[in-house]
Amino acid sequence: MAIAIANANGTRYGLTATVWTQDVGRAVRLARRVQAGQIAVDTLGDGGPAGAIGxxxxxxxxxxxxxxxxPDYLEDWTQVKCVVINAA
Incomplete structure (x- = not known):
């Protein structure tokens, strides 16, 4: 997992990331460490808000x-992360 996080964070960019795993705990741990504004778990990040309206x-x-x-658009100086998990 450390290599995947290093690869993900080793770029100048951090718009979206996708994680595929059956271990929700691992997905949450990875999502906390990856420097991306939006993380989709077990679903495709489609360039929009990962299917989460608003x-x-x-x-x-x-x-x-x-x-x-x-509402977070008002707080331009924060780092907010959206994590969407397909629990189906």
Whole structure:
């Protein structure tokens, strides 16, 4: 898992990431450590708010400025992360 996190965080960008696993605990641990504004678990990140209507959308690092959608767009100086888990 450490290599996957290092690879994910070793880029200048951090808009979205996708995690595929059957272990929800592992998915949450990975989502906390990956520097991306949106993380989809066991579903495709489609470039939008991962199917979560009204969820914050925006990236970390060189992937845009601030957030759009949801109340978090007012807090441009925070790092918000959206994690969507397909529990079906």
């Amino acid at each position: 969820a914050p959308f925006g990236g970390y690092k060189h992937s845009g400025f601030g957030r759009s959608m949801g």
